[in-house]
Amino acid sequence: MRRFVAGAVLCCVLAACEGPERPVTEYVDPFIGTGAHGHTYPGATVPFGMVQLSPDNGRSGWDWVSGYHYSDSVIAGFGHTHLSGTGIGDLADILFMPVGGAIDLARDYASPFSHARESAEPGYYSVVLDGPGITVELTATDRVGMHRYTYPAGSEPGVVVDLGYSMNWDRPTDTYIVIENDTLVTGHRLSTGWAADQRVYFAAAFSRPIVGSALADDSVRLRERDEARGGHIKGLFEIGGGGGELLVKVGISYVDIEGALRNLEAEVPHWDFDRVRQEARA
Numbered sequence: 001m002r003r004f005v006a007g008a009v010l011c012c013v014l015a016a017c018e019g020p021e022r023p024v025t026e027y028v029d030p031f032i033g034t035g036a037h038g039h040t041y042p043g044a045t046v047p048f049g050m051v052q053l054s055p056d057n058g059r060s061g062w063d064w065v066s067g068y069h070y071s072d073s074v075i076a077g078f079g080h081t082h083l084s085g086t087g088i089g090d091l092a093d094i095l096f097m098p099v100g101g102a103i104d105l106a107r108d109y110a111s112p113f114s115h116a117r118e119s120a121e122p123g124y125y126s127v128v129l130d131g132p133g134i135t136v137e138l139t140a141t142d143r144v145g146m147h148r149y150t151y152p153a154g155s156e157p158g159v160v161v162d163l164g165y166s167m168n169w170d171r172p173t174d175t176y177i178v179i180e181n182d183t184l185v186t187g188h189r190l191s192t193g194w195a196a197d198q199r200v201y202f203a204a205a206f207s208r209p210i211v212g213s214a215l216a217d218d219s220v221r222l223r224e225r226d227e228a229r230g231g232h233i234k235g236l237f238e239i240g241g242g243g244g245e246l247l248v249k250v251g252i253s254y255v256d257i258e259g260a261l262r263n264l265e266a267e268v269p270h271w272d273f274d275r276v277r278q279e280a281r282a
Contacts, residue, residue, distance in 0.1 A: 025281050030120040033085065035070035041082045042068060042120040044140040046280050051252060052082040053138045053145035055127065056092050058110050060167045065089030067167065075129065076110040077162060078138060080145045080252055081200065089168030090194035094202045094252065097160040098149040100132035105236055106219035109160055123280025139277040143263040147248040148273045157239040157246055161185065161204070164218060164232025169193040175233040179226040182209040185237065186257045200252055203260040207247035207271055212238035247271050 033040030043054020056067040058076025063069045066089075067082050077097035083090060103109050111131035118127040125138045135150040151157045163175035170193035177187040188201045215222045217230035228235075239246055249271075251264030268276060 023281070025122045028122050030122065030125070031070065034066070034068055037063060039063070039066050039086055040084045041066040043078070043082065043125045044120075044123050044138045044145070044280065046123055046140060046142060049140055049142045050254075051080050051140045051143060051145045051250075052084070052091075053078060053080050053140050053147075054082045054125065056095060056165070056167070058165075058167075060089070062087070062089075065168055067092045070115070073112055073114070074110050075113050075127065076108075077160070077165060078136065078147070079165070080202070080250060088194045090170045090198075092165065092167055092170065093189050093191070093198075093200045094250065095160075095162040095165040096147060096204075096248065096250070097162065098129070098132070098134045098136060098147075098151070098246070099158045099160055099236070100134060100151060100155040101158070102156070103158065103160070103236065105160070105214060105216040105221060105234055121281070124277050137273065139273065139280050141267040141276060141280070143251055143253070144267045144276075145250045145252075146268060146273055146276050147246075147250070149246045149248070151243040151246065153243040155243040157208075157241070157243065159206075159237045159239065159246075159248065160234060161187075161237070162234040163187065163189045164234055166191070166193075172232060174229070175231065176229045177215060177227060177233050177235050179210070179213060179235075179237075182211075183207075185210075185235070186260065187233075188257065199254060201255065201257045201260045202250055202252050203257060203264050204248055204250045205264060206237070206239065207245075209240050210237045211240035247273060 041054040057072040077095040079092035081091040111129040137148040174190040215228040218232040253259030
């Protein structure tokens with residue numbers, strides 16, 4: 001017994017000599033399970049959070065049921081809901097993708113990327129889109145996803161919101177976008193899949209003004225308008241001010257647009273990305 005007690009005391013002394021403990025989040029690697037048949041995603045979320053803001057490769061298949069697979073080298077956008085560790089694919093709702101310059105909504109806006117310029121930790125994800133040279137950073141609260149895009153100097157910033165994006169078993173049944181003003185876009189995405197009748201409503205606030213926009217239903221560009229409804233609605237939003245930083249915060253609700261707005265205002269009433277990231281880590 002004396003040896004046991006002495007050993008325990010020695011262990012405590014040695015532990016105390018090691019200095020302050022490392023934050024437990026430093027032991028977590030969100031990329032674990034994103035390869036082979038793990039079906040996990042690397043994006044930003046908080047424990048039991050309703051938002052799982054993560055990259056989507058734009059590919060269907062069993063290994064992509066979480067939206068992302070480590071073997072891939074292309075990102076199609078960043079959706080706000082994802083499943084982890086399941087054998088059936090669904091969600092990936094409310095897809096956002098930063099773009100540079102004028103693009104055709106009828107064509108592919110996906111970008112190649114490299115794992116060498118990608119990183120993740122609990123509550124945070126970052127990647128450089130090699131095509132347009134845009135740095136993407138993501139973090140989240142319970143019901144809000146926050147994006148920080150850094151565009152190259154001299155670029156023409158834009159953001160695509162694709163409500164028609166789907167993969168595997170998921171299919172949109174009704175999609176809707178409203179440009180409320182030059183910094184606020186709202187809408188919904190109704191779909192069927194593993195969940196037979198899924199409804200997600202969103203409100204997206206931009207830190208810089210929208211100076212131009214285009215809406216399309218799948219590949220058909222719609223006439224100039226501030227709202228659109230259809231099976232596969234997507235929008236391109238041109239941002240004023242040239243290159244540099246753009247913040248976007250997206251609140252979601254499973255009830256209505258008003259609920260998404262309330263979640264946005266209650267959980268992230270400010271524009272401090274690093275504060276949200278730190279709170280997610282905590």
